[in-house]
Amino acid sequence: NAGVTQTPKFQVLKTGQSMTLQCAQDMNHNSMYWYRQDPGMGLRLIYYSASEGTTDKGEVPNGYNVSRLNKREFSLRLESAAPSQTSVYFCASSVQGPNQPQHFGDGTRLSIL
Amino acid sequence: AQSVTQPDIHITVSEGASLELRCNYSYGATPYLFWYVQSPGQGLQLLLKYFSGDTLVQGIKGFEAEFKRSQSSFNLRKPSVHWSDAAEYFCAVGGLGGSQGNLIFGKGTKLSVKP
Numbered sequence: 385n386a387g388v389t390q391t392p393k394f395q396v397l398k399t400g401q402s403m404t405l406q407c408a409q410d411m412n413h414n415s416m417y418w419y420r421q422d423p424g425m426g427l428r429l430i431y432y433s434a435s436e437g438t439t440d441k442g443e444v445p446n447g448y449n450v451s452r453l454n455k456r457e458f459s460l461r462l463e464s465a466a467p468s469q470t471s472v473y474f475c476a477s478s479v480q481g482p483n484q485p486q487h488f489g490d491g492t493r494l495s496i497l
Numbered sequence: 498a499q500s501v502t503q504p505d506i507h508i509t510v511s512e513g514a515s516l517e518l519r520c521n522y523s524y525g526a527t528p529y530l531f532w533y534v535q536s537p538g539q540g541l542q543l544l545l546k547y548f549s550g551d552t553l554v555q556g557i558k559g560f561e562a563e564f565k566r567s568q569s570s571f572n573l574r575k576p577s578v579h580w581s582d583a584a585e586y587f588c589a590v591g592g593l594g595g596s597q598g599n600l601i602f603g604k605g606t607k608l609s610v611k612p
Contacts, residue, residue: 442599485543
């Protein structure tokens with residue numbers, strides 16, 4: 385019972401390189417989310433997909449793009465990585481609706497030099 | 498704007514002592530409230546949730562939380578802390594505006610447990 389799977393778990397990039405973070409869930413959830421976690425900042429929403437075929441910006445979308453490939457998969461792309469994007473990235477999924485808890489992956493630790 | 502405040506950045510308690518982690522929210526209506534726990538190097542795990550009804554909710558691992566509308570609070574409690582409870586705890590508010598399913602997280606409280 386995998387839940388939410390994120391790949392890779394760790395990555396080091398150089399400034400200006402591009403990278404796609406992958407996320408897949410096997411819980412048949414409609415909604416998926418990407419967060420970044422920085423020390424002392426909690427989790428901040430980057431993008432979300434309320435249902436297959438839709439994506440919307442969250443609190444901190446600049447420098448990122450997303451693709452909802454199908455119901456299971458939601459990827460996050462950094463087109464030109466910057467040191468400010470060094471963070472831990474979490475993907476989450478939930479049943480659609482405001483009262484549904486989100487289920488999280490184990491995160492991708494990304495360092496940009 | 499909606500917000501979630503966890504006033505304590507870091508708390509240290511002795512093993513076996515009681516625990517209360519504070520959470521206050523700013524929202525006009527009754528929100529959907531969640532507590533999550535994050536162990537080092539892991540993702541977030543749901544401890545408990547409140548939507549309506551009984552204001553005292555029970556969660557996993559012996560945790561409970563009480564919703565107090567008059568204080569806009571949703572504090573997390575545990576009567577006797579175990580060393581394995583050392584982790585970071587996040588309060589979150591959902592059901593906000595038109596962003597279905599979106600949560601706003603507090604900045605977290607890191608719990609250390611003394612032997």
